[in-house]
Amino acid sequence: MAYYVYILECANQAFYTGWTTDPQRRLKQHNNGRGAKYTRLNGPSKLVYLEELPDRTSAQKREAQIKSWDRSHKSKLIESNTMNMPQLDSE
Numbered sequence: 001m002a003y004y005v006y007i008l009e010c011a012n013q014a015f016y017t018g019w020t021t022d023p024q025r026r027l028k029q030h031n032n033g034r035g036a037k038y039t040r041l042n043g044p045s046k047l048v049y050l051e052e053l054p055d056r057t058s059a060q061k062r063e064a065q066i067k068s069w070d071r072s073h074k075s076k077l078i079e080s081n082t083m084n085m086p087q088l089d090s091e
Contacts (some may be wrong), residue, residue, distance in 0.1 A: 003059035005066065007049035007078060010042035015074050017066045019059040023050055049078045 004023050008016045008030060016039050020026040027047055030039040039045050053059040066074065 003053045003056050005049075005051045005053060005059050005062045006047060007066065007074060008039065008045035009048045010039060010045050012042045014038075014042050015048075015071065016042070016045065017063055017074075019053075019056075019063045023047065049074075049081055051081075 001021060003019060003021055005017065005019050006023055006026070008018075008027070010016060016030075016036065018026065018036065026035070027045070029035045031044045033040050033043075035043075035045075051062065053062055066077070069077075
């Protein structure tokens with residue numbers, strides 16, 4: 001099973017970082033008000049970064065690492081990955 005770390009950009013341009021096993025399902029949850037409290041208050045969201053990891057522990061560690069970064073560092077990560085971003089349906 002693959003695990004993913006993702007970054008969403010909320011309607012207020014804030015970034016939200018999380019992990020999941022199913023990015024499309026999780027994006028739908030966030031945008032339908034069933035995701036994290038942060039995205040319910042600042043959504044709707046669009047997926048701007050997705051990274052696949054081999055196991056849950058790796059995904060959780062990577063999520064914590066990214067969450068510790070400031071906005072400019074996260075923006076650089078997102079920009080470096082724009083060519084590899086899948087298009088997910090958020091509805």
